[in-house]
Amino acid sequence: MADKLKLSRLVRTVSSEVYVIWDDDRRVGQLHLHFAHDTIHATLLFEVDLGMTEEEELLAQIDEDIVSSYLPSFEREDLLFTIFRAEELSSFSYSANQMDDIGPDEE
Numbered sequence: 373m374a375d376k377l378k379l380s381r382l383v384r385t386v387s388s389e390v391y392v393i394w395d396d397d398r399r400v401g402q403l404h405l406h407f408a409h410d411t412i413h414a415t416l417l418f419e420v421d422l423g424m425t426e427e428e429e430l431l432a433q434i435d436e437d438i439v440s441s442y443l444p445s446f447e448r449e450d451l452l453f454t455i456f457r458a459e460e461l462s463s464f465s466y467s468a469n470q471m472d473d474i475g476p477d478e479e
Contacts, residue, residue, distance in 0.1 A: 376433055377395055377433065378395075379392075379393055379403065379433075379434070379437065388405060389405045389438070393430070395420075399419060400420050400422070401417045401418040401458065402416075403415070403434060405439070407442060410450055411451075412439055413452050414451065414452065414453045415454050415456070416430075416454070416455045416456065418455065418457050418458065419459065421457075427455070
């Protein structure tokens, strides 16, 4: 995975964001960020197996591209990651707009 993964934001609120993580047109997983004053909680849900080096590169990319733009001078020990291996079983919405239509080039 020589190139950076693409992070497409799905949701943004005052205190949280949700991203889908893409490797070209393959969905790799989701990132959920929750901003709680001086602490940022990040949950990564991987749908594919990544090597340790790839995971570390992704964590650095998230810090550099997203977290640092939110809070550039915070202490890095206040960025807490929890990482899961996950599988999407289904999705449901009452909305006529389906989430399945979102691809790697859409935000």
